[in-house]
Amino acid sequence: MHYISTRGQAPILSFSEAMMTGLARDGGLYVPETVPQMRPDEIAALASLPYEEIAFRVMWPYLGGTFTEAEFRTLLAQAYAGFGHAARAPLVQLGPNHFLLELFHGPTLAFKDFAMQLIGQMMQAALAKSGERITIVGATSGDTGSAAIEAFRGLANVDVFILFPHGRVSDVQRRQMTTPSEANVHALAMDGDFDDCQARVKDMFNDFAFRDGVRLAGVNSINWARVLAQVVYYFSSAVSLGAPHREVSFTVPTGNFGDIFAGYIARQMGLPIAQLVIATNQNDILDRAMKSGAYAMDGVKPSISPSMDIQVSSNFERVLFDAYGRDGAAVAALMAELKAGGFKISQGALEMLRATFASGRCSEEETLATIQAQFAATGEVLCPHSAVGVKVAEEHLGAVPMITLATAHPAKFPDAVERAVGLRPGLPPRMSDLFDRDERVTRVPNDLAALQTLIRERIAR
Numbered sequence: 001m002h003y004i005s006t007r008g009q010a011p012i013l014s015f016s017e018a019m020m021t022g023l024a025r026d027g028g029l030y031v032p033e034t035v036p037q038m039r040p041d042e043i044a045a046l047a048s049l050p051y052e053e054i055a056f057r058v059m060w061p062y063l064g065g066t067f068t069e070a071e072f073r074t075l076l077a078q079a080y081a082g083f084g085h086a087a088r089a090p091l092v093q094l095g096p097n098h099f100l101l102e103l104f105h106g107p108t109l110a111f112k113d114f115a116m117q118l119i120g121q122m123m124q125a126a127l128a129k130s131g132e133r134i135t136i137v138g139a140t141s142g143d144t145g146s147a148a149i150e151a152f153r154g155l156a157n158v159d160v161f162i163l164f165p166h167g168r169v170s171d172v173q174r175r176q177m178t179t180p181s182e183a184n185v186h187a188l189a190m191d192g193d194f195d196d197c198q199a200r201v202k203d204m205f206n207d208f209a210f211r212d213g214v215r216l217a218g219v220n221s222i223n224w225a226r227v228l229a230q231v232v233y234y235f236s237s238a239v240s241l242g243a244p245h246r247e248v249s250f251t252v253p254t255g256n257f258g259d260i261f262a263g264y265i266a267r268q269m270g271l272p273i274a275q276l277v278i279a280t281n282q283n284d285i286l287d288r289a290m291k292s293g294a295y296a297m298d299g300v301k302p303s304i305s306p307s308m309d310i311q312v313s314s315n316f317e318r319v320l321f322d323a324y325g326r327d328g329a330a331v332a333a334l335m336a337e338l339k340a341g342g343f344k345i346s347q348g349a350l351e352m353l354r355a356t357f358a359s360g361r362c363s364e365e366e367t368l369a370t371i372q373a374q375f376a377a378t379g380e381v382l383c384p385h386s387a388v389g390v391k392v393a394e395e396h397l398g399a400v401p402m403i404t405l406a407t408a409h410p411a412k413f414p415d416a417v418e419r420a421v422g423l424r425p426g427l428p429p430r431m432s433d434l435f436d437r438d439e440r441v442t443r444v445p446n447d448l449a450a451l452q453t454l455i456r457e458r459i460a461r
């Protein structure tokens with residue numbers, strides 16, 4: 001199994017190399033050279049298996065001998081042992097043909113734990129073999145950062161630096177990042193928005209002297225292993241509703257396009273997915289791009305679903321690579337245009353995208369109204385991101401069962417939930433002292449050189 005860059009100019013890597021590399025050296029993202037297929041009988045056999053076994057069968061063909069079967073099963077068991085629900089990703093019914101996939105039962109209460117807990121295990125195992133030390137630098141709009149810190153805190157051979165946009169994450173998200181006391185955790189509150197944080201991380205990867213000097217690793221969804229781990233719950237939920245004998249559709253609250261790209265990969269592998277619906281908040285660049293064919297930036301507007309306040313949707317590059325017939329030069333040209341504000345998607349590529357994805361947008365008022373309506377109708381308390389998904393899914397309901405991804409626990413966004421339903425969702429008991437813990441955070445400018453100096457100094461200590 002080999003991994004190639006979406007821009008066509010970087011070395012071809014194995015799975016373990018791609019996992020430890022993060023961004024490709026030509027600035028692109030790694031994708032599998034060919035997508036492994038699962039036959040209908042293999043998919044049917046997943047029904048009623050434990051989540052970890054489904055994960056094993058879905059992911060194993062991608063690993064190319066990085067681990068033995070026994071090693072990988074152990075890593076999976078360790079990754080999901082800390083989840084607060086036996087099913088890991090339970091499905092609840094919202095309506096006659098509408099289901100909610102609860103992805104917030106992991107240690108930091110967001111879907112990021114599914115991949116981050118496993119990457120933590122896989123990277124540790126790889127580092128134990130190589131004896132290396134790495135520096136993880138990640139960008140977050142709130143959830144990736146807390147999940148990464150939880151997965152890597154206290155490890156002897158890893159420093160983890162997380163850039164988050166100052167003042168633009170919820171108090172719970174910020175405290176999840178700033179209260180761990182381990183010396184290898186570095187929470188950095190940066191001036192700017194998430195796109196700025198993500199751009200600085202990519203700049204660090206594109207500065208080879210820095211990248212090689214600190215042995216930079218990435219745990220954002222630029223890392224293929226993140227996407228791969230998220231493919232699993234598309235299979236687990238679809239088979240529980242009758243796939244492969246019955247088609248299902250998914251609606252995915254979308255920002256950086258990683259989660260829905262995982263659904264796209266599940267479809268490529270053979271899972272019968274009728275529709276993949278992109279759901280955006282008021283930062284609706286993806287919905288506009290799907291409707292108009294123009295990917296045009298118009299500034300990030302802070303919202304009550306802050307984790308999706310994103311304009312530079314990193315993984316869109318991965319699907320563009322396929323939409324442009326895997327032409328790396330064409331993708332590189334589009335990404336160069338994006339730096340100047342946007343690009344026009346070619347007619348052929350747009351047709352491919354529209355054949356695969358539908359899209360919709362949810363305003364702030366609609367988000368609040370959806371939280372309220374779902375609570376009244378079903379008792380389910382949605383986080384604002386999941387509410388964006390539910391609202392857009394409702395516009396796409398039909399004969400095929402629809403699964404909407406619930407990406408975070410409502411307690412991570414208590415202000416928005418309280419505005420909608422008048423009650424403040426509580427954190428699980430293990431986090432009940434989150435607001436009593438001391439915070440440790442460094443305020444940093446949106447300045448590459450200053451960030452690099454800080455990182456070099458911290459890891460030299």
Ligand SMILES: Cc1ncc(COP(=O)(O)O)c(C=O)c1O
Pocket residue numbers: 110142143144221253254255256257258259260307308385386407408
């Ligand atoms: C709670 C929540 N929902 C949805 C998203 C969007 O996911 P993606 O960036 O993979 O599209 C994010 C951030 O990524 C998130 O944190």
Ligand SMILES: N[C@@H](CCOP(=O)(O)O)C(=O)O
Pocket residue numbers: 139140141142143144145219220221222255256258307308314
């Ligand atoms: N919403 C994310 C943004 C980063 O996305 P990633 O999937 O690329 O790590 C967050 O919560 O940080």
